[in-house]
Each structure stands twice: as structure tokens, then as C-alpha cells.
Amino acid sequence: MNIFIPLLLGVLIGYLLRRKNKKVNVDLPMSAALLLLIFFMGVEAGKVKINALWLLTSSIIFAALTIVGSVGVALLLGGRR
Numbered sequence: 001m002n003i004f005i006p007l008l009l010g011v012l013i014g015y016l017l018r019r020k021n022k023k024v025n026v027d028l029p030m031s032a033a034l035l036l037l038i039f040f041m042g043v044e045a046g047k048v049k050i051n052a053l054w055l056l057t058s059s060i061i062f063a064a065l066t067i068v069g070s071v072g073v074a075l076l077l078g079g080r081r
Contacts, residue, residue: 017024
């Protein structure tokens with residue numbers, strides 16, 4: 001499914017509303033949409049059979065490597081003072 005069409009349509013509508021100085025409160029619909037998205041993602045995840053121990057281990061390793069990489073790049077680019 002192409003997600004860029006609704007995204008670009010939303011950006012265009014937001015730009016047009018901004019130019020007309022109209023304030024539209026989208027907090028409630030956006031919160032409801034996000035909660036529905038999270039719910040349906042959970043339903044889909046529940047249907048998949050996984051090896052939870054392997055997933056936990058690989059997730060922890062990935063998170064640790066991400067942190068080490070981020071700190072390393074920050075030290076290389078920013079330096080210590």
C-alpha cells in the first residue's frame with residue numbers, strides 16, 4: 001500500500017489551511033488513529049509465531065550496538081572537552 005499519497009495529501013491540506021489562517025484541532029482524531037494503529041499492530045503481532053528468546057537477545061544486542069555506535073560517532077565528531 002502506498003502511504004505517500006495520503007501523507008502528501010495531508011501536507012497539502014495542512015499547508016492550505018495554514019495559508020487561510022484556519023486553526024484546526026486534530027489532536028483527538030490523531031490520538032484515536034494512533035491508538036487504533038497500535039491496537040491492530042498488536043493483533044497482527046499476536047498472529048505471528050516467533051522465538052521470543054532469540055528476539056529478546058537480538059533486540060538487546062541491536063540496542064547495545066546502536067548506543068555504542070551513537071556514542072562513538074558523537075565522540076568522533078564532537079570530541080571531548
